[in-house]
Amino acid sequence: MNNNTRTTTIITGTSSGIGLDLARALLKKGGNVVINGRNSEKLSAVAAELDAEDRIASVAGNIGNSETGVALVRAAVRGFGRVDVLVNNAGTFAPKPFVDVTEEELDGYLHGNLRGTYLMTQAVVRQMKLQGDGGAIVNIGTVLINHAIGSFPASAPLVSKGGVHALTVSLAAELAADNIRVNMVAPGVVRTPLQGDDVDAYGGLALLNRVAESEEISEAVLYLIEAAFVTGHILPVDGGFITGRS
Numbered sequence: 001m002n003n004n005t006r007t008t009t010i011i012t013g014t015s016s017g018i019g020l021d022l023a024r025a026l027l028k029k030g031g032n033v034v035i036n037g038r039n040s041e042k043l044s045a046v047a048a049e050l051d052a053e054d055r056i057a058s059v060a061g062n063i064g065n066s067e068t069g070v071a072l073v074r075a076a077v078r079g080f081g082r083v084d085v086l087v088n089n090a091g092t093f094a095p096k097p098f099v100d101v102t103e104e105e106l107d108g109y110l111h112g113n114l115r116g117t118y119l120m121t122q123a124v125v126r127q128m129k130l131q132g133d134g135g136a137i138v139n140i141g142t143v144l145i146n147h148a149i150g151s152f153p154a155s156a157p158l159v160s161k162g163g164v165h166a167l168t169v170s171l172a173a174e175l176a177a178d179n180i181r182v183n184m185v186a187p188g189v190v191r192t193p194l195q196g197d198d199v200d201a202y203g204g205l206a207l208l209n210r211v212a213e214s215e216e217i218s219e220a221v222l223y224l225i226e227a228a229f230v231t232g233h234i235l236p237v238d239g240g241f242i243t244g245r246s
């Protein structure tokens with residue numbers, strides 16, 4: 001089969017957690033994926049584990065640096081002829097009281113989470129506009145943007161993610177004329193390496209009284225990739241966390 005006939009998706013932050021699960025799901029559906037993460041050894045191990053050599057391209061690098069986004073697009077075009085979908089998944093997050101956050105930590109979140117998503121998206125949209133037949137972008141946000149927890153202070157990662165929420169709405173409007181749809185999945189707490197081993201302690205935050213599994217976030221991303229009449233939508237996948245208390 002000619003690789004160029006398959007859907008090609010760039011997923012940032014693919015070496016663990018949600019991004020890795022999504023890469024598995026898209027490969028299972030027969031697509032091509034371009035995977036990414038900062039740590040090249042971790043990324044190579046994941047590429048080998050995914051075991052679909054002719055349908056994977058891999059680019060290590062921090063998305064906060066513009067050359068990483070350009071390289072991911074180049075790898076997609078060289079390997080598979082085009083870019084159909086971008087999933088802006090890469091991100092870091094750790095709670096810390098507001099007054100203790102250092103300038104370096106603040107800059108790190110703004111650089112990786114916000115600037116990285118912005119520049120990655122710019123590189124992909126330039127390519128999608130060249131292709132001229134639309135595309136789909138799905139960003140990964142967080143329900144904490146609209147529902148903060150005083151005992152779980154995370155202002156620095158949240159201001160960076162808040163910018164990605166704003167980018168989602170802004171680009172949905174700007175890019176609609178190009179038939180490029182821009183949506184977001186906003187998870188609650190998900191069982192991934194980012195959350196560590198005590199993740200189940202947060203289960204009680206959700207009406208469903210448990211945390212999410214990565215697959216449940218992937219399902220929502222797959223829906224938004226396919227949903228041809230949905231744009232600018234922020235889809236909470238949070239077990240009822242922002243709905244109310246049981």
Ligand SMILES: NC(=O)c1ccc[n+]([C@@H]2O[C@H](COP(=O)([O-])OP(=O)(O)OC[C@H]3O[C@@H](n4cnc5c(N)ncnc54)[C@H](OP(=O)(O)O)[C@@H]3O)[C@@H](O)[C@H]2O)c1
Pocket residue numbers: 012013014015016017018019036037038039040042061062063064089090091092093111112113116140141142143186187188189190191192193194195
């Ligand atoms: N888990 C949750 O409860 C939860 C809840 C809400 C939102 N989210 C969001 O979901 C997304 C995925 O998180 P996860 O839970 O799956 O975490 P994870 O297991 O730690 O995976 C994060 C991935 O992103 C990569 N990454 C981080 N910063 C990067 C950067 N600047 N450039 C390139 N790659 C980068 C990491 O690899 P390297 O370290 O090698 O770069 C890794 O592959 C994040 O945006 C996170 O904020 C997670």
